[in-house]
Every structure is written in C-alpha cells, then in structure tokens.
Amino acid sequence: VSLVLYGNRESGHSYKVRLLLTLAGISHEYVHIDLEVPRSGRPAAFRAASRFGEVPVLVRDDGSALVQSNAILLHLARDRGRFGPPRGATWDDLTSWLFWEANRVGFSVPNLRAARFRGDTPADVMAWLEARVIDDLGVLDGQVGARPFLLGDAPCVVDVACCAYLFWPEQAGIDLSRWPAVAAWLERIAALPGYKPPYALMSPPAGP
Numbered sequence: 001v002s003l004v005l006y007g008n009r010e011s012g013h014s015y016k017v018r019l020l021l022t023l024a025g026i027s028h029e030y031v032h033i034d035l036e037v038p039r040s041g042r043p044a045a046f047r048a049a050s051r052f053g054e055v056p057v058l059v060r061d062d063g064s065a066l067v068q069s070n071a072i073l074l075h076l077a078r079d080r081g082r083f084g085p086p087r088g089a090t091w092d093d094l095t096s097w098l099f100w101e102a103n104r105v106g107f108s109v110p111n112l113r114a115a116r117f118r119g120d121t122p123a124d125v126m127a128w129l130e131a132r133v134i135d136d137l138g139v140l141d142g143q144v145g146a147r148p149f150l151l152g153d154a155p156c157v158v159d160v161a162c163c164a165y166l167f168w169p170e171q172a173g174i175d176l177s178r179w180p181a182v183a184a185w186l187e188r189i190a191a192l193p194g195y196k197p198p199y200a201l202m203s204p205p206a207g208p
C-alpha cells in the first residue's frame, strides 16, 4: 500500500479525503485515530506525521505527510488527474472554493454539530453558528440550483469538500428541506459510483 490515511469516525474532514480516495478508486490503508486519547498519547507514527496534531493526515510512500483536508484533496486531484476542475472552471476557481469551504461551510456546520453534541453552548453562540450555516447553505443552494455540481456538469474536489458534514444534517440540526437544491445535489453525490456514507467509510475496524 502506497498511501496511508489517518482519520477518525466523527471527522468529516477525514471523511472528505477517504471519500475522494474511494470515489477515485485510489488504493490506500485507513488507520483510525482515537481522538479521545490526548495528543501526546496518540501513536508515534501519527504524531510524527501530523503537523498540527489533527486528522486527517495522508502519508505517501516516500514517507512525506500531507495535512489539512483541502490541501490533501487538491494534491490528489493534481497528482491523480481525478476530480479536478470540470469544463468551464479553472484550478484557481477550485482553490478559491476550497478556501471558502475551509472558512465557511467547513467551519460553520462542524462547529454547530459539535456544539449540539456538547449541549452546553451559550444561546448567543448557537445563534451565531446557526446564522452562518444558513448563509453558507444559501450560497451552496444558489450554486447547485444552477448546475448539477458546484463548479459545473461534473463533480470535483470542491463537491467532495463541501458535502462531507452535510451527510450528517440531523446531527447539526439542519433541515435540508429548506435548501432543496442542496438536498438534490447531495443525492447526485450519493449516486456516484463507489460512494459510501460517512460511518460506512470511517468506522474503526471491529475489535478482537
């Protein structure tokens, strides 16, 4: 196996990367990291590879490690020639959208989900997160209301990045019926050959 992906079951950022590897049919080994364990107690190989202590991390056959989910997606798209810009879009478009994702929908939705899991977030912070989610879903809805995938007729890494946490809408308390174009776009992604939902791809191996 030439690629090793470190990830976690609850991490949509890890799911993005494994989903792309799966959709593109890129062979890899998946290693689950228990994030309940403090950073200093995580496996040494993971700690050595994880520049910021987070999942996901992709380690290549030369031992070099890539971190940050969208940087990994961009690398794989360029390196493997898969899920790059569709006709009519450029690599620069793709990069802009990946930065938007990291700051907007890849921030607002996971944080709202985490806040709901914790259940102790102050009401004004919840309202702020909800307002961001509503804005971000509005942007996505406008975009995929006009074309099948975010940048055109074919899916690219931007679709993979933006969809990840939206496959757990109920966990974030998001009712996707308010954004019908987003719901239809997620169905188109789920219909791609090889697609698997988050927990199907990210679960740790069964114990002994």
Ligand SMILES: N[C@@H](CCC(=O)N[C@@H](CS)C(=O)NCC(=O)O)C(=O)O
Binding pocket: 008, 010, 011, 012, 013, 014, 035, 039, 053, 054, 055, 056, 067, 068, 069, 070, 102
């Ligand atoms: N911006 C990063 C976010 C990665 C991230 O937030 N990872 C979380 C899980 S989703 C993590 O590793 N948390 C455990 C920790 O920080 O110790 C990316 O896109 O890869």
